[in-house]
Amino acid sequence: EVQLVETGGGLVQPGGSLRLSCSTSGFTFISYAMSWVRQAPGQGLEWVSTISGRSASTYYTDSVKGRFTISRDNSRNTLYLQMNSLRVEDTAVYYCAKPPGGWLRYIDSWGQGTLVTVSS
Amino acid sequence: QSALTQPASVSGSPGQSVTISCTGATSDVGNFNYVSWYQQHPGKVPKLMIYDVSHRPSGVSSRFSGSKSGNTASLTISGLRAEDEGDYYCSSYTDTGSRTGTTVFGTGTKVTVL
Numbered sequence: 001e002v003q004l005v006e007t008g009g010g011l012v013q014p015g016g017s018l019r020l021s022c023s024t025s026g027f028t029f030i031s032y033a034m035s036w037v038r039q040a041p042g043q044g045l046e047w048v049s050t051i052s053g054r055s056a057s058t059y060y061t062d063s064v065k066g067r068f069t070i071s072r073d074n075s076r077n078t079l080y081l082q083m084n085s086l087r088v089e090d091t092a093v094y095y096c097a098k099p100p101g102g103w104l105r106y107i108d109s110w111g112q113g114t115l116v117t118v119s120s
Numbered sequence: 121q122s123a124l125t126q127p128a129s130v131s132g133s134p135g136q137s138v139t140i141s142c143t144g145a146t147s148d149v150g151n152f153n154y155v156s157w158y159q160q161h162p163g164k165v166p167k168l169m170i171y172d173v174s175h176r177p178s179g180v181s182s183r184f185s186g187s188k189s190g191n192t193a194s195l196t197i198s199g200l201r202a203e204d205e206g207d208y209y210c211s212s213y214t215d216t217g218s219r220t221g222t223t224v225f226g227t228g229t230k231v232t233v234l
Contacts, residue, residue: 106156
């Protein structure tokens, strides 16, 4: 059974940093691209970032480019999202998301999400 | 990276059918048969309902069906039931020049069962 467990969310001041982690199990981690998707309170889903299986390629939505860094440790089956220079508008539940294969065709598994609140 | 356009809300009585549209562009919906749909109940994780325009994952009711024409995809819910009430999001693969690709979500549609 595929399991995705996010940790690392919390309350941070504007301009601060957080690192989210997503611990995975139940599938061959290195064979899958992985993504982060966020959802602001009462709002819709927003794709944030994707990383290929061997970390050769990374992609970001425009609003987080230069501030967020996605990475993965295939030896630990863990996905990360380093978030710097956080803004109030980054407040959201952040989901770890897995596609069915090595590219982002659709999302077939979601973590339970971790809440990031950016506020003074 | 503009969001795909969905109606804010649709509603229907039990047993009726409702259709949710999802309009994109030639860079996403119009050029790829990789449209997916997700159902989300309040406080819950999104659930995959349709992938690759019209395919249902195992366990999803046949009352849910998907289609696409040009830059617009659609999700139809037939025989509407109370448990179908919730938010629905479409999503499309977008080409970034690398096969890994990215995805864009729709603005979301609230389905209400009257």
